[in-house]
Amino acid sequence: MTSYRCPDPEDIGRLYAVMERELGPTDWWPADTPFEIMVGAVLTQNTAWGNVDRSLKALKAAGMLEPHAIAAVEPDSQALQDLIRSSGFYRNKARTLRSLSRWYVDRCGADPGGVAGVPDDALRAELLSLFGIGGETADDLMLYVFSRRAFVADTYARRLFAFLGFAVPAGYPAFHKAFSPVVLASGLDVAQLQEFHGLIDEFGKAYRDDRAKAASFLAGWR
Numbered sequence: 001m002t003s004y005r006c007p008d009p010e011d012i013g014r015l016y017a018v019m020e021r022e023l024g025p026t027d028w029w030p031a032d033t034p035f036e037i038m039v040g041a042v043l044t045q046n047t048a049w050g051n052v053d054r055s056l057k058a059l060k061a062a063g064m065l066e067p068h069a070i071a072a073v074e075p076d077s078q079a080l081q082d083l084i085r086s087s088g089f090y091r092n093k094a095r096t097l098r099s100l101s102r103w104y105v106d107r108c109g110a111d112p113g114g115v116a117g118v119p120d121d122a123l124r125a126e127l128l129s130l131f132g133i134g135g136e137t138a139d140d141l142m143l144y145v146f147s148r149r150a151f152v153a154d155t156y157a158r159r160l161f162a163f164l165g166f167a168v169p170a171g172y173p174a175f176h177k178a179f180s181p182v183v184l185a186s187g188l189d190v191a192q193l194q195e196f197h198g199l200i201d202e203f204g205k206a207y208r209d210d211r212a213k214a215a216s217f218l219a220g221w222r
Helices: 009-023 034-043 049-061 067-071 078-083 090-108 120-128 135-144 155-163 172-185 190-206 210-214
Strands: none
Touching (some): 009 172, 009 190, 034 049, 034 067, 034 090, 049 078, 078 090, 135 190, 155 172, 155 190
16 A cells, blocks of 8 residues: 655644735635535636636526526536536536536535535535536535535645645545545634635645745745
8 A cells, every 4th residue: 555645734734824824815715605606616627717707607697506497407408508618518517517406406405504414424425426526526515515624635735735745646536535634633624624725726826836836935834
């Protein structure tokens, strides 16, 4: 079995404090409702947020940024595909939105509190069973919609921890499995974990390569 050199919980706490001081608050995730976060989490797969924002505005203008509305569309709805076309991969994303919306309505009563009694692992497994929901999207939903303590092991997180000198395993599942227990053991609460994800992504956007990171406020952090 391969072992990876991970940060310890104290490292995570110190890193969060430094990033919050330098970059915070990010107030991420920007949305008016939990369902808007759900839709955004699907649409942002493999595209820039500006494209997602255009799709969200189109859905809102059409009165479709509502779980019952999307749950009720026909399979392969051309109208839904057209509304989210700016986000790319619109056929698969429309199918995912319909599947997720139907689950949210039927399973949760269109309310995050509808699954409040479901354990974290079981809820994550339910999300992963839905069409088009992978690990990153499931963790986004866990953290921002269902207010569960979760670590989003996305590309920006991978690049950050690799820059800081930690051995980061390849692939989302392996990275998440190795690092999530450490991040959660740091004691950061849900709001702090939400902000930590936002801080990591904002840092990645501001310092895109290792040269830029080496000139950042995290230079010499280790």
